[in-house]
Amino acid sequence: MSFEFDLPVIWLFLIGFAIAMYVVMDGFSLGVGILFPFVKPDDHRDVMMNSVAPVWDGNQTWMILGGAGLYGAFPLAYAVYLPAMYLPLILMVLALIFRGIAFEFRFKSTRSRPFFDAVFSGGSMIATFSQGVVLGGIIQGVNVVDRQYSGGAFDWLSPFSMFTGLALVLGYGLLGASWLIVKTEGGLQRRFYYLARPFAILLAVAMAVVSIWTPLANSRIFDIWFTMPNMLWLAVMPILFLLLVYSIIKGIIERHERLIFVKSIALFVLGLVGLVISFFPLIIPPSITVWEAASSSKSQSFLIVGYCVLIPVIMAYTFYSYRVFRGKVRIGEGYHH
Amino acid sequence: MLGLEALDLARFQFAFTVSFHIIFPAFSIGLASYLMVLEGLWLKTGKEVYHNLYRFWIRIFAVAFGLGVVSGVVMAYEFGTNWSGFAEKAGDITGVLLTYEVLTAFFLEAGFLGIMLFGESRVSKRLHFFATCMVAIGTLISATWILASNSWMQTPAGFEIIDGRFEPVSWLQIIFNPSFPYRLLHMVLAAFISVSFLVGGVGGYHLLRDRTDPAARKMFSMAMWMAVVALPIQIMVGDAHGLNTLEHQPAKLAAMEGYWGPQPGETGVPLTLFGMPDMDSATTHYALEVPNVASLYLTHSLHGEIRGLKSFPRDEWPDVPLVFWSFRIMVGLGVAMLGMGVLGLFLRWRHKLYESRWFHRLTVYTLPAGFIALVAGWVTTEGGRQPWVIYGLMRTVDAASPLHVGSVAASLSGFVVVYAIIFGIGVYYITKLVRMEPMGAIPEGGPGHERQPKRSFSAVEHDLDDTEERHS
Numbered sequence: 001m002s003f004e005f006d007l008p009v010i011w012l013f014l015i016g017f018a019i020a021m022y023v024v025m026d027g028f029s030l031g032v033g034i035l036f037p038f039v040k041p042d043d044h045r046d047v048m049m050n051s052v053a054p055v056w057d058g059n060q061t062w063m064i065l066g067g068a069g070l071y072g073a074f075p076l077a078y079a080v081y082l083p084a085m086y087l088p089l090i091l092m093v094l095a096l097i098f099r100g101i102a103f104e105f106r107f108k109s110t111r112s113r114p115f116f117d118a119v120f121s122g123g124s125m126i127a128t129f130s131q132g133v134v135l136g137g138i139i140q141g142v143n144v145v146d147r148q149y150s151g152g153a154f155d156w157l158s159p160f161s162m163f164t165g166l167a168l169v170l171g172y173g174l175l176g177a178s179w180l181i182v183k184t185e186g187g188l189q190r191r192f193y194y195l196a197r198p199f200a201i202l203l204a205v206a207m208a209v210v211s212i213w214t215p216l217a218n219s220r221i222f223d224i225w226f227t228m229p230n231m232l233w234l235a236v237m238p239i240l241f242l243l244l245v246y247s248i249i250k251g252i253i254e255r256h257e258r259l260i261f262v263k264s265i266a267l268f269v270l271g272l273v274g275l276v277i278s279f280f281p282l283i284i285p286p287s288i289t290v291w292e293a294a295s296s297s298k299s300q301s302f303l304i305v306g307y308c309v310l311i312p313v314i315m316a317y318t319f320y321s322y323r324v325f326r327g328k329v330r331i332g333e334g335y336h337h
Numbered sequence: 338m339l340g341l342e343a344l345d346l347a348r349f350q351f352a353f354t355v356s357f358h359i360i361f362p363a364f365s366i367g368l369a370s371y372l373m374v375l376e377g378l379w380l381k382t383g384k385e386v387y388h389n390l391y392r393f394w395i396r397i398f399a400v401a402f403g404l405g406v407v408s409g410v411v412m413a414y415e416f417g418t419n420w421s422g423f424a425e426k427a428g429d430i431t432g433v434l435l436t437y438e439v440l441t442a443f444f445l446e447a448g449f450l451g452i453m454l455f456g457e458s459r460v461s462k463r464l465h466f467f468a469t470c471m472v473a474i475g476t477l478i479s480a481t482w483i484l485a486s487n488s489w490m491q492t493p494a495g496f497e498i499i500d501g502r503f504e505p506v507s508w509l510q511i512i513f514n515p516s517f518p519y520r521l522l523h524m525v526l527a528a529f530i531s532v533s534f535l536v537g538g539v540g541g542y543h544l545l546r547d548r549t550d551p552a553a554r555k556m557f558s559m560a561m562w563m564a565v566v567a568l569p570i571q572i573m574v575g576d577a578h579g580l581n582t583l584e585h586q587p588a589k590l591a592a593m594e595g596y597w598g599p600q601p602g603e604t605g606v607p608l609t610l611f612g613m614p615d616m617d618s619a620t621t622h623y624a625l626e627v628p629n630v631a632s633l634y635l636t637h638s639l640h641g642e643i644r645g646l647k648s649f650p651r652d653e654w655p656d657v658p659l660v661f662w663s664f665r666i667m668v669g670l671g672v673a674m675l676g677m678g679v680l681g682l683f684l685r686w687r688h689k690l691y692e693s694r695w696f697h698r699l700t701v702y703t704l705p706a707g708f709i710a711l712v713a714g715w716v717t718t719e720g721g722r723q724p725w726v727i728y729g730l731m732r733t734v735d736a737a738s739p740l741h742v743g744s745v746a747a748s749l750s751g752f753v754v755v756y757a758i759i760f761g762i763g764v765y766y767i768t769k770l771v772r773m774e775p776m777g778a779i780p781e782g783g784p785g786h787e788r789q790p791k792r793s794f795s796a797v798e799h800d801l802d803d804t805e806e807r808h809s
Contacts, residue, residue, distance in 0.1 A: 083419075306441070
């Protein structure tokens with residue numbers, strides 16, 4: 001029954017795919033909010049919001065899919081991580097509610113517009129920071145006894161998780177800036193080229209720090225990365241990282257409009273791959289594997305049918321939607337064709 | 338480690354967030370289908386009044402749909418944050434059903450909502466109608482999955498328990514579990530009825546202002562037809578659902594009836610109209626009873642018996658006053674709404690439907706009746722399921738996450754404050770929209786248009802701060 005044995009691994013990648021889709025797509029939407037404080041003029045902020053207005057809703061649906069998929073395919077992981085990350089997750093959904101509401105009502109008000117600007121930007125930052133804290137909390141590990149979370153309410157709180165929270169704000173900031181470079185032109189575009197550089201440099205530093213901090217704080221992960229022969233082929237990861245960072249910064253200086261965005265996405269994917277390498281086959285370190293956390297093969301195989309049929313349809317619509325709304329956003333007008 | 342207080346707060350939090358949430362999906366289920374009917378009639382008859390009504394109601398639909406989306410995100414995570422015991426033990430079944438809801442319904446709605454809200458001027462009429470149908474079908478698919486999941490918790494089937502975990506055996510039996518058809522039909526009809534009273538109330542409001550307004554007359558007439566057709570069906574479905582509950586969840590039914598057990602020298606179950614159920618003394622004080630009537634509708638015989646609460650262990654009783662009263666609120670409002678429907682039919686027969694100002698005023702007062710009955714019905718069924726989360730198999734106390742009181746208290750306060758704010762904004766806005774003349778311009782937007790929103794709220798093209806200049 002090797003098929004059954006392999007299902008959990010396939011599911012790990014399917015959930016990883018939904019999470020990657022979410023991180024990249026809502027990443028740049030949240031990044032737009034993170035960049036709000038750096039752009040003051042009202043009409044410039046209109047352009048920024050307009051650039052993500054048609055797509056942010058769909059982007060966020062990937063998060064629901066990631067959460068529901070984890071619930072259905074790895075109920076143990078869902079049941080351990082969600083209570084363990086209770087406070088940051090609640091903070092995240094509350095921040096996302098405010099972000100969504102601000103999105104909708106900013107355009108409809110003039111008097112309360114500064115208020116909705118602050119709510120949009122604050123909501124985006126808090127949601128992003130919370131997601132980074134959750135990431136850090138998961139990397140540093142959670143206590144499990146009898147298939148239940150057994151730690152305290154603030155176990156996630158540590159210098160490391162605060163740092164990953166900050167790192168993700170920088171990361172989404174870079175995604176937001178590189179997205180806005182694609183979607184704007186002229187002086188406003190120059191503004192985002194100018195902003196992208198510090199975000200890229202700080203993010204590179206933050207990712208390097210996390211990559212060194214993680215194995216130093218965790219001997220299991222240290223052993224994965226720094227023993228022979230793993231070390232040889234894993235050396236490709238830091239090399240790829242340095243190449244990507246170099247070419248992103250070069251791209252910003254040489255004004256490679258579209259490639260910066262693509263490479264920033266690649267940087268996120270690289271980080272995710274690094275995470276999978278550090279974790280696999282564990283889903284809740286140090287001891288629970290993807291096979292132990294998996295739901296029954298009847299659940300996973302029933303679900304995979306729906307996934308394989310419907311995800312291509314969803315992808316097709318998403319692609320169509322982005323095509324419809326392609327092109328530059330200009331001040332004082334909508335989409336240009 | 339898990340104090341009772343954390344459990345109580347978690348239960349209150351779930352009840353609060355889900356009660357808030359369910360109003361908007363009910364709103365969307367009913368209104369999407371109404372919009373589908375309006376657009377279909379417009380295409381078929383070419384009458385402008387249907388088109389005007391479509392444009393009037395789609396703006397309100399947009400706001401309600403948006404509120405449903407933001408409050409729904411919370412629900413998807415709450416199963417894990419607050420009910421990890423349940424998620425871990427039953428995720429093999431309920432997690433899968435939820436994922437299918439996301440894959441088949443959420444993406445379908447998201448996919449066609451943009452065209453429905455903003456595409457009228459950029460796609461053909463047929464394609465636009467197709468988009469409206471897809472959104473309406475999406476809301477119904479969504480209801481189907483979530484009610485399959487809820488019904489499975491009420492009347493579990495098609496599973497086996499392995500190491501304390503619920504594992505699927507037959508997906509057909511899981512989805513089509515014994516209470517699912519009744520519950521789905523009951524909920525969808527409730528959504529239709531709620532929206533028909535909303536539409537009727539808004540129609541009544543506009544008739545009070547101008548009883549010759551053709552759009553107001555049309556929506557009022559449609560709503561009154563819906564009420565008089567749907568309510569008798571709903572009462573029959575509710576009765577069948579009650580018999581299903583008697584068979585599968587007898588303790589819940591006993592609580593709904595406030596029936597503790599046979600009195601000495603008495604045969605048959607009385608209908609308790611009102612009273613104060615007291616769980617400590619296992620009696621209903623000040624009970625106003627009609628002998629043998631409950632026997633008649635529950636067993637179809639004058640002296641038929643059902644199990645009273647006393648025949649169940651004390652620790653398997655739900656909160657009797659809660660279930661007893663919420664059930665009476667639902668049934669009472671149902672009967673009142675049926676009365677409204679019949680009255681509407683009578684006035685129509687006498688050619689006074691559009692002339693009776695007192696009746697128009699009455700419809701404005703009963704505008705929220707359907708929504709209140711719907712929430713009361715959910716309180717009955719969910720409260721009546723207690724103390725179980727999966728009926729007869731898993732207790733709610735075992736479903737809770739190992740959380741500290743402080744965490745749950747903090748999140749609960751957060752939800753109460755945030756929901757109060759967004760509900761306030763939403764209701765304020767919907768109120769403004771329903772007061773507008775039911776004649777609107779074709780909504781603008783989409784690529785090439787200013788503001789090109791594909792999102793729900795932005796279908797509403799009016800400044801919140803009315804008096805000030807709109808930014809462009």
